[in-house]
Amino acid sequence: MPTQILMPALSPTMEEGKLAKWxxxxxxxxxxxxxxxEIETDKATMEVEAVDEGTLGKILVAEGTEGVPVNQPIAVLLAEGESEADIDEAASGGGAKAPAKEEAPKAEASTGSVPDPSAEQRAKLPPPPAAPGGxxxxDDQPDEPDYPAGTEMRQMTVREALRDAMAEEMRxxxxxxxxxxxxxxxxxxxxVSQGLLDEFSARRVIDTPITEHGFTGVGVGAAFAGLKPIxxxxxxxxxMQAIDQIxxxxxxxxxxxxxxIKCQIVFRGPNGAAARVAAQHSQDYAAWYAHVPGHRVIQPYSAADAKGLLKAAIRDPNPVIFLENEILYGHSFDVPxxxxxxxxxxxxxVERKGTDVTIVSFGIGMTYAMKAAEELAGMGISAEVINLRTLRPLDIDTVIRSVRKTNRCVTVEEAFPTCSISSEIGFxxxxxxxxxxDAPVMRITGKDVPMPYAANLEKLALPTVADVIDAVKAVTYTN
Amino acid sequence: MTEDSAVVEREKAAGAGAKSSETFSKEDYRRAYEDMLLIRRFEEKAGQLYGMGLIGGFCHLYIGQEAVVVGAQMAMQEGDQVITGYRDHGHMLATGMEPKGVMAELTGRSSGYSKGKGGSMHMFSVEKNFFGGHGIVGAQVSLGTGIAFSNRYRENGAVCLTYFGDGAANQGQVYESFNMAKLWSLPVVYMIENNKYGMGTSVARASSNTNLSQRGASFEIPGEQVDGMAVETVRAAVGRALAHARAGKGPYILEMLTYRYRGHSMSDPAKYRTRDEVNEYRQKHDPIDHVREILLSKHKVPEDDIKAIDKRVREEINAAAEFAQSEPEPDPAELWTDVVR
Structure with missing residues (x-):
């Protein structure tokens, strides 16, 4: 049966074009x-190539014709043994060997602008998977302790906790x-990796050249192949040089x-401001990574957070962004x-229980939050302090339960204010x-400027405990 | 590189591989013919479905370059991996992935290799050791180097064939990867498919040194130019490169001199080159005509046998096209799945 040749689309948005030349x-x-x-649109001229073998039996659209709709038959191709006598049937649409427009499924029928999903499709779309906690x-959720009462504890720095987590998981x-x-x-x-080379050898503890983009891609490729890189x-x-691969x-x-394809990989290292290293070495990327679906984002505060969450990150079957802080490396905490x-x-x-205000923070922001809560207690204000720990998926349930109890919320972080984690919490x-x-949510963040070098300016660019106290006073209408 | 010198280079490379045709048996030619034809017919059909509005977005066709992936596949061993960029349909079919599943992904259906979520540039098959299908120019070079890293880590004897184009050959991460691959002696073969144009920019207008096979020179990675239009030459060269990498000697670069007949993507008006240039390749250097001619004249294969292959391939592609149009779109609930595990 003769084959129809249809007017092709040059792009998903093309609806009609000129048949310029046979x-x-x-x-x-x-x-x-x-x-x-050759066919033309206002954007381009393109060639139409034959897909099937045969003899050109009839031209249905003369050259020079404008406004030929996509998928309209423009010619008929005769296969071996077919003659002109077979053409009428084909031209009437009966013999289209290539599936004609009307046979295409409904959703694909329009070659024009992207159609809205049908009401039927929207009705079938289930709600997004619930966040942890629903x-x-x-408000009667029991607090689940991180470890059973009576667990033996040892004091260690965040740095040691991170090293131990890696060593245990590598064993x-x-x-x-x-x-x-x-x-x-x-x-x-x-x-942070003190002693790992001695224990695990150069096969598993690998010095890379200074090529972030390249070695990140190498790590991701190794993860695609089933290894679990840190x-x-x-x-x-x-x-930032490697963010495309991440x-x-x-x-x-x-x-x-x-x-x-599975990608079990942890990207970790210090994040945010250290001390006197200026703008290019001081940025907090929490919001950048938390913005994107497909991975998890963690920012630990204490040594116990660092150990328990890095071990979880290494075992998690997804990519995990693990944001540490250089200043916290030397801080000591109890670890089981x-x-x-x-x-x-x-x-x-919930790092600290309270009733008058909820202070939400994470990472090094917690140091301001905890000191502020301590001082506020002396002023008779009871602050509940929430350590987010994970930024994606965000445990908004714990925050909301607390705010419904305290009726007030202040967020604390060192990052820039615009489109920050604080912005998300507020929303x-x-x-x-x-x-x-009972009051608008307030946020205490780093100032909206690149980090300056001068000691006085740097201090001015970062949040302070006093800033947090002032915000809490504002939302509790305290003089 | 001028037009003429490119052809000279290609022919010089062909001369070096002349012996390879002697070890390429009649059965090898028959298989190569069928595999290359499958890719050619698949891509023609994909172009047609795109023209009908059944395939959306970007669609980069491989027509003209078939000998590269088919020849390389013939040299590979079980367990060797493949990774490439966005012009990936030919690579998938060469690894043995089903035309039905690839075509259904192009039409965005649930039976596609990525359940309709990836499209033309993002398909994978763990079973066939095909690691994609990557849409960011050059990203696959670091990823392929990482797959090679895993081979060395596991000492599994496999080599990763990492394909990229002449355009990607100028990306910075390519050289970061070359450095690590050589430094750590990783089992990787870099396959540069030089089809003469990075989108609409000729190699000569984008590359200070147009001999891409020497791009590893400062890392001491050996490289050679290969006639990428002659499947037997490709197989021989890839065989040498794989043996080098498998023996623990580190990476190897093969620059495949090839040509794409179609535009960069479907919506490319192709004004940066002449029709005469395209016709020169089609008529005088076509990789499929080359093999067909050898089958007919040297191996005296009856024309009817060739036609039977043509018919079988055409039927398989037509079945794939019908499958790709009749399968359902993904269920709306699929919007939320596979984000994280």
Whole structure:
């Protein structure tokens, strides 16, 4: 049966075009790939190539015709043994070998602008998967302790906790390895990987050249192949060079592959301001990474957070962004003595119970929040302090339950204010606790300027405990 | 590089590989013919479906370059991996991925290799050791180097074939990867598919040194130019490169001199080159015509046998096209799945 040749679309948005020129005549033999015509739109001229073999039997649209709709038959191709007598049937639409427009499924029928999903499709779309804890915010949730009462504790620095977490997980799983700049022979730029080379050898503790983009891609490729890399950035400021691999390759490939490609990888290193290192070495990337679906984002505060969450991150089957802080490395906290101490990802911790205001923070922001709460207690204001710990998925449930109780909320972080984690908390509180609020949510953040070098300016650019206290006084209408 | 010198380079490369045709058996030619034809017919059909509005977005066709992936696949061993950029349909079919599943992904259906969530540039098959399908120019070079890293870590004897184009050859992360691959002796073969144009910019207008096979020179990575239009030459060169990498000697670069007949993507008016240039390649250097001619004249394969292959391939592609149009779109609930595990 003769084959119709249809007016092709040059792009998904093309609806019609001009048939500019026929390059074959009736009776010409046509092979797949032969250019048979030229068509034009306002944007471009393109060649129409034959897909099937045969003889050009009839031209249905003369050259020079404008406004030919996409998918209209423009010619008829005769296969071996067919003659002109067969053409009428084809031209009437009965003999289209290529599926004609009307046979295409409904959703594909329009070659024009992207259609809105049908009402039927929208009706079938289930709600997004619930955040941890759901959206009911019951206020009688029992507090789940991180470890049973009576657990033996040992004081250690955040730095030691991170090292122990990596060492324990590397002992547990042969597929886990550490790569990064100065992680092996130098024992880590901040000594976080102290001793790992001796225990695990150069095969599993790998010094990389100073090539963040390249070695991040190498790590992600190794994860696609089933290994479980820990990629250390000397600081997350340098990870900007690698952010394409972190987002476009690591975070998106699982989804883009329909779930068939797995990427179990941890990107970790210090994030945010250190001291006197100026703008290029001082940025907090929490909001950047928390913005993107497809991975998890963690920012620990204490040594127990650091250990329990890094172990969880290494075991998690997804890419995890693990944001540490250089200043916190040397801080000491109690940590449970337990090789299997793992904290849940996506669960905030109420670090301090209170009734008058909820202070929400994470990472080094917690140092301001905790000191402020202590001083506020002396002024008779009872502050509840929530340590978010995970920024994606955000445990908004714990925040909302607290705000519904205290009716007031202040957020604290060192990052820039615009589109920050604080912005998200404010929005979520507005959505889920609007009727419970006795004051607008306030945020204490770093100033909206690149980090200056001068000691006095740097101090002015960062939040202070006094800022937090002033905000709490404002939302509690205290003089 | 001028037009003429490119052809000279290609022919010089062909001369070096002349012996390879002697070890390429009649059965090898028959298989190569069928595999290359499958890719050619698949891509023609994909172009047609795109023209009908059934395939959306970007669609980069591989027509003209078929000998590269088919020849390389013939040299590979079980367990060797493949990774490439966005012009990936040919690579997938060469690894043995089903035309039905690839075409259904192009039409955005649930039976596609990525359940309709990836499209033309993002398909994968763990079973066939095909690691995508990547849309960011050059990203696959670091990723492929990482897959090679995993081979060395596990000492599994596999080599990762990492494909990229002449355009990607100028990306910075390519050189970061070259450095690490050589430094750590990773089992990787870099396959530069030089089809002469990075989108609409010729190699000569984008590259200070147009001999891309020497791009690893400062890392001491050996490289050679290969006639990418001759499947037997490709197989021989990839065989040498794989043996080098498998023996623990580190990476190897092969610059495949090839040509794409179609535009960069479907919506490319192709005004940066002449029709005569395209026709020169089509008529005188077509990789499929080349093999067909050898089958007919040297191996005396009856024309009817060739036609039977043509018919079988055409039927398989037509079945794939019908499958790709009749399968359902993804269920709306799929919007939320596979974000994290």
């Amino acid at each position: 390059l074959k005549s009736v009776g010409d033999a046509v092979a797949p790939g032969d250019v048979i015509a 959206t009911e915010f019951p 547990r799983d042969e597929d886990v390895f550490l790569m990064g700049e100065e992680v092996a022979e130098y024992q880590g730029a901040y000594k 990629v250390e950035f000397m600081t997350f400021n340098f990870a 987002i476009n390759s690591a975070a998106k490939t699982h989804y883009m592959s329909g779930g068939f 003595v337990d090789d299997d101490f793992v904290l849940p990802i996506g669960k905030a911790k 979520q509180v507005m959505t889920h606790a609007f009727d419970f609020l």
